[in-house]
Amino acid sequence: MERWDFDGWARSYDEDVEREDWIHKDYWKVLKLVAERARGLVVDIGCGTGNVLRFLDPEKYIGVEPSVGMREKFRVKHGFEPLDGHFLRIPLTDESVDTVITTHAFHHVPDGEKTDAIKEMLRVLKPGGKILIADVMFESGEEKRRISAEDGLKEEIEDEYFATLEHLREICGKLGLRYRFGRVNRYVWIAEIELLTPDRKG
Template sequence: MNLHIKQVAQKLHTTSRTIRYYEEKGLIKPEKSHNDYRIFREEQIQLLQTILSLREIGMSTNQIKNTMENGQELDHHLNHQRSILYSDLLELKDMIGALDEMIASPSGDLFEKAKFLKELKEKRQAWTDRWSFDQQAVTYNVDLKKEGYAFNVHEGYDEALERAYQLIDASVGETGVDIGIGTGNLGSRFLEKGSRIIGIDQSDEMLAICKSHYPEIDTRHGHFLRLPVMDHSADFITTSYALHHVEEQDKILALEEMNRILKPFGRLVIADLMFDDDEERARVLQAFKNQGNENAIEAIEDEYYADRSRLVSNLENLGFQVDCNKINDILHIVFAEKKG
């Protein structure tokens, strides 16, 4: 079916002007008839429909152009766009929260509140991947089984994941969110229980591998400090070997995000590298020093192992009942249940 510009505009509920604009931007290339009228064949009409749909979900014309020119999968861009929209949503919620406070106490320090808001916005955006997880993705599952490192952070890995799995005790129809899902080693276990799993990661490559192994997992590009999940929609949350990439002072924000998406009575398991407290951290580091194990000290200092006591008291302040256990000096499991 060949249509003229007005017919296409009518069919797609848009205007001829909009269509000409996308043509000027090089997004579509309609054929021209001998008398210079634009002719739209089915393929161009479908392309235009896609462009209009992507504009509707907030993608800019330039983003759409890049998507088309780079030949990247549409899925990839939709996933990133979702991440951006959730980020905008959170920013709006933060702003409304601050505004409400300003209205409630107009005599309060407006500037202080605005400053807090600005810092929060920056924190949610600032995290960068210093560890290049995209590059680790392909060999991740093989590397974590390798023996013989002077410092093996993955000692106890299988046990930690198994305990996390048991503690969550998932059931059919529940929605679970695995944050920093990586290649899917923990999140995928809940599929056999009939749970629906949303896997969040900041690394596209990790997500791609996870998806290729477990197509049923709903993989989402996202971040601890801005989770691409609606409020109170998760029955349980798991995270293994990931939270220690979030700076200590930002962990509270990560816990608040988990609290935001978790339903009342929801469960949370954090299986991660951490210390009981600052004192224990000093003791373990000293022990490595005495052994002359500089690799261990360097590795620990390059990341943000939590202070478990702080993690627990932050969770309790958020209204969780918390239970902990320890697999070895640096590997702990924190299980928390949200009170109603």
């Protein structure tokens, strides 16, 4: 995580997302769409400074954030601090929340760890719960390469671990999950993932 200097970025994060560059295109629309689909007690992985709380009830919200700087900025803004954790270590008990959300953060999870990250999110879900992942994603590796070239974003896109829908479908198939993907714009998708069976281990 140090490669992205989240602690340093915390100082300007809120201003940066307002610029709505390609990676944050339709930023507030995306957060609102995620909040509208969430239900019950929500845990937000990689919550940053907690901007999604513009649309969610803080009394039914738990933030999880690995960056000390982001957690401090969150505390100043909202009056409480998120938990110290990340996608592979969510500091909650099994089956304790109704919805797991993550916005503009899943691309920091290396492709080889994405299955484990989804398993960890499933672990904390109550039966009948769901996962909402909103982030830059691509239909396939081919689409990723094409958009990278067309939009002059090769270096920026290769610097992150943006998911492909092909890979997420493969993960969901192995874990016995139902999924839906909705495209918000050229870059950003929302994945909605739920269990098909009560077998939580997949």
